[in-house]
Amino acid sequence: MASPASASSSSSSSLMWFRKGLRIHDNPALQHAAARACGPLYPVFVIDPRYMEPDRAAPSPGSSRAGVNRIRFLLESLADLDSGLRRLGSRLLVLKGEPGEVLIRCLEEWNVGRLCFEHDTEPYYQALDKRVKDFASAAGIETFSPVSHTLYDPADIIARNGGKPPLSYQSFLKLAGKPSWAASPLSTTLASVPPVGDVGRCEIFEVPTLIELGYNETEQDEGAPFRGGETAALTRMKEALSNKAWVADFEKPKGDPSAFYKPATTVLSPYLKFGCLSSRYFYQCIQDIYKDVKKHTSPPVSLLGQLLWRDFFYTAAFGTPNFDKMKGNRICKQIPWSDDEQLLAAWREARTGYPWIDAIMVQLHKWGWMHHLARHCVACFLTRGDLFVHWEKGRDVFERLLIDSDWAVNNGNWLWLSCSSFFYQYNRIYSPITFGKKYDPNGNYIRHFLPVLKDMPKEYIYEPWKAPLSIQTKAKCVIGRDYPNPVVSHDMASKECRRKLAEAYAVNQRLNGTVSDEDLKSLRRKLEEDQEKELRHTKQRR
Template sequence: MVVVVVVASLALFALLAFGPFSIFYSNPLVTCRQAEQVPQLHFLASRRHRFPATKKGEESCLGDRPLEKDSNAITRGGNYFQSMSMASSSFSGSGNALMWFRKGLRIHDNPALECASRGVTGGGFLYPVFVIDPHYMEPDPRASSPGSSRAGLNRIRFLLESLKDLDLSLRKLGSRLLVMKGEPGEVLINCLKQWKVEKLCFEYDTDPYYQQLDMRVKDYASAARIEVFSPVSHTLFNPADIIQKNGGRPPVSYQSFLKLAGEPSWASSPLMTIFPSLPSVGDVGSSQIVEVPTLEELGYVDIEMELPPFRGGESEGLKRLREAISNEKWVATFEKPKGDPSAFLRPATTTLSPYLKFGCVSSRYFYQCIQDVYTRNKKHTSPPVSLLGQLLWRDFFYTVAFGTPNFDQMRGNKICKQIPWNDNDELLTAWREAKTGYPWIDAIMTQLHKWGWMHHLARHCVACFLTRGDLFVHWEKGRDVFERLLIDSDWAINSGNWMWLSCSSFFYQYNRIYSPISFGKKYDPNGNYIRHFLPILKDMPKEYIYEPWTAPLSVQTKAKCIIGKDYPKPMVSHDSASKDCKQKLAAAYELNKKLNGVVSEEDLKVLQRKLDATCDSVLNPVHSHSSSGAKRQRRS
């Protein structure tokens, strides 16, 4: 009897780095269909050892060579496959198989699921299992002080909804989702042992957490002579291929990435695999199987509040994709800089980022849908500002992160400027808790808490304010807050954007900052966005909504919002704080240039002391004005 076990593991949101990792850990790829057509191509889990092939007289294609040093890629169209090594036997349904889901919570364009299901013959079984990792569960909202990489309420809600949707889809195909709890490596290895698995299938992941976890599982699979199939399907390209083309170095500019990437070889291949049915679920033995849990069962308190407008799952994701693509004029003319960050009722984006993060929607299928629109609309925007360009930005950050040790931190990160950021938790807490005294900033942070999502330009504003714009707080701390609160938090994209917006890497024009006053007013002069997310200011006249501290006391009284009592005073003067931030960055840039980027902690401490003696605007608030009013801050 052939048994295929599908295990989905929530080694959830793996957002912490575990040090340097080999850029050539990923290796040969091949399509599922070609694995059928070319039976000699076969994958065997072996990094260092030679194993007897399944056919008498045959041996491993790679023999004793370590995989990390073999970077030749087989790219023959269609669905790409990541593997440990290859041996010359066919992928036949000759034994039990296990498929391990991590992010790709979907049925469509899921090459690992396709190959696993094709491996089932003779009435075999398919066991879809999802492992909930307690390491990334943190129900206590106070635990993120000042920041935590563990998942907050909104992301867990989205995940559970996605799992329920996946379970429903599997049931329609004659299967169902089995949920397990525990440390993913232990659970997975126990399943491999208990179910006598001979084939292991899972989607390849470049995040450091998964790299570590995968190494452990693959080492066990190697010792147990278990074949490993690991397709690259979460991204448009295999990051290792891009890095190999660039001489072993990740491209650090978007344009260089585009030149290296070209067009995906699967671009014209059909990706929407049709499953008439899936093998049924068999006996799970002594395994502890549960249904998809509720938030309460995981320890989360589902507070009665405004629900985020994102329901998790493949069904909802594909529905949103169809709606977005149906407006061909909007798709063809999309320009990222022209989006409206204050549009919350009908956001000026596809709002697909949470679905791409969890793999509810295939980025490759999304790519094909956009290209189809471009084919019918010859006049369309181009990267980097186009809709297609946004998908390519995603792959760019994945590629740079994959090839850059310590990508998620400043120290030891070769592409990151060394800057003496301050560690003022008082500033960080006020920013995180939406108590900066700047309504535009506080409204955005409130939306983050309530929805777990905000427009990309809104993210730019609050990230700039925390770092190089006003507070000069370390970008890593802001990144940690986003990691916990965002539904679409993604290790590579989140860290990459925080480096970008803090002018630590990629972007270096630190004199260009987002004003916490005038930027929002440009899009929403009446302040409707602020009134919605900060109802305490809903009756403030529009001429004061962005600067309520300038309102006469009589106006504040009439609006039922006294600044300093009902709503906080500005924590800093934007004019003086932004000036000081520019001076600090100029000094830090000069130090990095002088020392050729090799800046020690002591060097930063010396510079910090020097800057502290000359820049003192932090925590010097703008005072609330009397009834006579006062001069407003200059717009930046």
């Protein structure tokens, strides 16, 4: 990945192309560009309209692919990167347009001899990078594209496994071992960066504001309480790691999904997603703490284990064609999910009538973030737990609204939580009533994110439809008027979901995973007929 694509040309100019990796510490591509530059260095970020252009038809503020919270976080990260570069004698050059076209135009205009950028495994960037690399190679431009967004190079892990990605966490750990770069300390500082040269005819912008991108001022009112950028990332990491006992004892399943004023995790995932924080530096800092304590938890539940989960999903995604789809995905169970747009909309818009589920979805809209167990609850509810809606539909909502939306991790988690891949115990369902109550019996989380229920007695806060009308009236929340009735009965819906998954699993096993469209249609018809028979029997028993 990091070897030159061709012999370096006689040009002395270098271009550092930022996409993720929005940081100065532990940035091998930037370090290489700065160290090897004999002339100007152009640090570039391209505003891609595919992700950044406002879409008024979208179901909530933002572009078609990104909610306004993530766009704001990215702009804050770019502004912080620009400040960091200015302290080193440079600045960030912001351009606008289709990234491949813009990059090629810059390479030509500035007579660039060396192009540096961080390797990316996402299909979109793989295709984009091939275009740019092919042009660079033909033009005699050296390219340097090191792997530094993850702890390991997914291609190396796959090669060690005979050309296939490991599909269990434990097999991944055995193959991965200790990262090769971990043998020596990382370079976390830069003394200086060569100045920017003449930009010629290329139109350069400052880091824009949301308003300058075309968003309304009102769309800035309910942002996440997390500020983007390397500075914020390093501060947050330092605060999280200052409590060595907490780091040593960290166990993922024991976090509280209802804690919101002080989340029960590091909330470093958005910074890792954008590369404001180096995952390698985070790994190194955790290992330094482990050396200082008598004992600590181990993967998969430890804090270090969470970073390794991230690499596990990156490797699985990189080695699996159509990883983000059910169809054509060899590791994904073929299941005849429902296409019920009304149920999907109720879930997406926090109108399911289950306060725990709806409060989580409101937090997603307002903050662009929620605790991982909260994500598990709403993903299970949408898919195999209650609504039986296709996991790809839920994935799309998360992909757009989460500030830490990460292609590999988001798709991997939806495959897992829908019991489509990796995890197959579909009988284990998160209750939309009792799970949240276990952590927050008073319903403080619900009261915060669903203020319409703030005066509901705690006996009914998770099941307000059970409250007598007099209590609903006193709480100023009449169910069916001020807050919706449940869209399904959890007991009946979860039973039906289990039955459908049992049938789908049996078909997948019988056909050895080669389930055709016709097989799925046939199974869907059978499930619908069985459901109608069950409804008739239920009515007759009554």
